[in-house]
Amino acid sequence: MSICTISFVNLFFFSFLSFLISIIFIMNDYIIFIEWEVISINSMNIIMVFLLDWMSLIFMSFVLVISSLVIFYSKEYMDSDYKMNRFIMLVLMFVFSMMLLIISPNLISILLGWDGLGLVSYCLVIYFQNVKSYNAGMLTALSNRIGDVALLLAIAWMLNYGSWNYIFYLAMMQENMEMMIIGGLVVLAAMTKSAQIPFSSWLPAAMAAPTPVSALVHSSTLVTAGVYLLIRFNILLSNSLLGNLLLLLSGLTMFMAGLGANYEFDLKKIIALSTLSQLGLMMSILSMGYYKLAFFHLLTHALFKALLFMCAGAIIHNMNNSQDIRLMGSLSMMMPLTFSCFNVANLALCGMPFLAGFYSKDMILEMVSLSYINLFSFFLYFFSTGLTVCYSFRLIYYTATGDSNFSSLNMLNDEGWIMLKSMLGLLILSIFGGSMLNWLIFLNPLVVILPLSLKLLTLFVCIIGGLTGYIISNISFFFMNKTFNIFNLSYFLGFMWFMPYISTYGVINYSLISGKMLIKSFDQGWSEYFGSQQLYVFLIKNSQLNQMLQNNNLKIYLMSFIFWILILYFYMIYL
Template sequence: MCSVSFFVLFMFSLTCFFFSMNFMMTDFVLFIEWEVISMNSLSVVMTFLLDWMSCIFMSFVLLISSLVIFYSKEYMQEDYKINRFILLVLMFVSSMMLLIISPNLISILLGWDGLGLVSYCLVIYFQNVKSYNAGMLTALSNRVGDVALLLAIAWMLNYGGWNYIFYLEFFKNCNEMVIIGCLIVLAAMTKSAQIPFSSWLPAAMAAPTPVSALVHSSTLVTAGVYLLIRFNVLLECTWMGNFLLLLSGLTMFMSGLGANYEFDLKSIIALSTLSQLGLMMSILSMGFYKLAFFHLLTHALFKALLFMCAGAIIHNMNNSQDIRLMGGLSLMMPLTSSCFNVANLALCGMPFLAGFYSKDLILEMVSFSYMNFFSFFLFFFSTGLTVCYSFRLVYYGMTSDSNFSSLNFLNDEGWVMLSSMMGLLIFSIFGGSMLSWLIFPTPLLILLPFYLKMLTLIVCLIGGLSGYLVSNISIFFFNKSLNNYNMSYFLGCMWFMPYISTYGIMNYSLNMGQVVVKSFDQGWSEYFGGSKIYYNLVKNSQFNQILQNNNLKIYLLSFIFWFMILYLFLINM
């Protein structure tokens, strides 16, 4: 089933890519309306929007999912129910496809909820307590966004339809659209894990690694960014753009700091995803939606490769994810290490890999734009932190002394996993330049002073050096993070957001829900509702049964009783 799914998805990916090229060159948009049912004045219609943006995004999602499924053939080979896993992944991809091509809020909700439901099934796939807790945190966090989307659907009923694509120009001049804008931004923030909904993203690492590669590259977490790209007019014309810029900048900063204190391999890569999502959201909130989309596509390529390499390393390390127990992997697993380092350098934005073309352009546009110093600092310092934790990861995993158990058998012999990684390696190198020629056919010329032009490169070099050297020094000479344990704990725990989400908000809300159920559903409403009706019915039926027993005394007594009442009534008249 893996091979068939891989082939079908790969062919669909190529088809979507050629369609997107055609639509881009001819400036063509295909709007398909399919009437499901028509009865009297009721018409249920399914609509699809195919333009260059939706087709090229579908192409990338299908390409990555096909390689992930092929990778799973070897990674999940010991799973007896691998076909069930593949079906879940295909349902996940189908939900994302529905979300991408929908210009209608109701069909978007179908894909949106499909992503949430199937992601819960995939997070709890290994069926242990940690997976169940992570799945519940993921599902409940995303339900907030689902409710916001439902409220937006209810509010759009005022305008006579849910095809938001028809109202984009109307959004610019209507003050009432701020309400819909706030709800859409809230939904996108929950799905793309912006502050204060960031805690579910590292928790979702309980899923199998192929799922993490799919979720963190092109499906679940990018759904919120893609939704806001479609609704980009709302951010340009209202105060919500500035509000989102602040929150996404803080998300970028917080996740970059947290990754430098983390020792779990998959959690570090998850926090790097959170950092890049903050970068996409922040540049989107400034009005550069094409740049955000460009970085969304390039990020998908190297992030999927990064997770695939992490999965191969975890497999060879006997399922250990602690980077302190690694070291010297470049000698034992040269091909995997090469792919891992290329993906890491693309994440850092090193010239001339995929991430460089989008990240450098974003930072140059930030330098070119009218912006306060705080947001400017968050952009560049977070970029430095990205390079810092990437080189820290390289030190712990690749170049330091071997710290793993002598029983580990490290090799590069899994050709299925390697071939899928090599496919993504090519895209991680050439994908950025290819996409920049396609999306921006006219080269962007950004004129900046020399020190601003070189600032991105200087920040990357300083971040990489500090990440590598501080890791080296902290192991052999001193560990400053232990001298200031409280601050390290605060920064490494994502500013205590997981504790606030679980022990605080969710624990409180679940306890309140229990009180409400006990007091109302199983309390007053039960006593005066179902239980009271049942009690009265039983009592009356028992009395009726006594009457039905044909007892002559009862008939005589009742006859005398009613006769006396009638007699007294006649006398009084």
């Protein structure tokens, strides 16, 4: 048996076991808190703490089932790779880091998982080892380091409280101003990991990784780590300045990603921007205090987003590694099974009734309509939902209709059976997962009573968005592309509001150059000259003098004798 098959079987088994235990925990309202004393030397104890509740167990089961299917999918997708085992080991390390983060109620062990995710994601993004991959990996790593530093500062600040188990201090966090500083640092860390404005540019750049990695990263692991951490710290966000700030930034992220995806032609980047949009949705509903809804959408989104990336990978594989949607066409005829899965995932993303995404998205938008919220945030929620449907229908239009525009003659077929089996497994979850989770998480059915106009607003926005996406694609595809008439605006909106420029040429480039100057002028400059180098010269001269004195030379003894006689003489005179 290959390492892929062994990993798939084990991860799938543990996922099923974790899911069954989570159901028991939900029904009986259990929480298990485990303290494991790793080592004890004299008075020093190193203790690992694990928190097992329904939330951590159900999230673990979802991460494990998606990662097992992704590894099984990789068996065929990465078949031509010489270092297949290394790739699988990296993915397993990635999953292990996420597990550590999920079950930790302690900031130190969270940092281990958090940094593990950052390091392994860097290794996976640069996996194909070309200049573009290296640049993308550097942008990903450096953007995430900001969050790592914020988490380190939060750990340092928590020294005031005698323990790093933040779970004990959540209740007092709102009253205490000092604890709000820790909360602010945790929110900053979560914003970098979940790519909220102004840290959004690394997420589309991370598409340089292999497609199975993208399916794992963008569904349930790296980008969801920030959202999950804030779900644990949710008390800090309700009715606070932090919550209001996060609501604004995440709403803008959702809006910006939705606009950007409508101008994009790279298949993987469109799906990456849709992830960014959904992360904005999770963060914004979380900042309003509905942490269960955010968690619900986190799980349903993981299912259809992994499926979407897997279908995209199968299409790219068949298209001889071409990712441009303008070169695709009539895929529904040539790859019917793959395209059916792709369509289901796309419709689930739009919030098509009774698919996985519908239950969470519809409930989120109804709760927004019910809440006391300003008009600007209300607009961002609903307009961004319309944009999601718009770019989804645009994607379907470009890939399904017309003739294939690919320049070379190549076969398009559904013969990748291993990839198809993985996709069909996720297809079933994408159809039934939302309904199942709805019954599990919300034990009492939520009924939101709204006026008819607000109740139908979500459906209306989705229909208008879908029609707009179809009409604009049709016009730009068959007639003159109207975006060239407003090129500067199109470039601004399609290039994520120039955030990649600001991140790379601005922040990262400037910080690296200024860091180099500081090292040259301080660490290797003045402080080196007056510090260690000066001390070195002083010690060398004194040791040389000492060596000379110890050579037993008669001249030296005579000279030193005369020197001491003179000193004694002057001392006696002046005394």
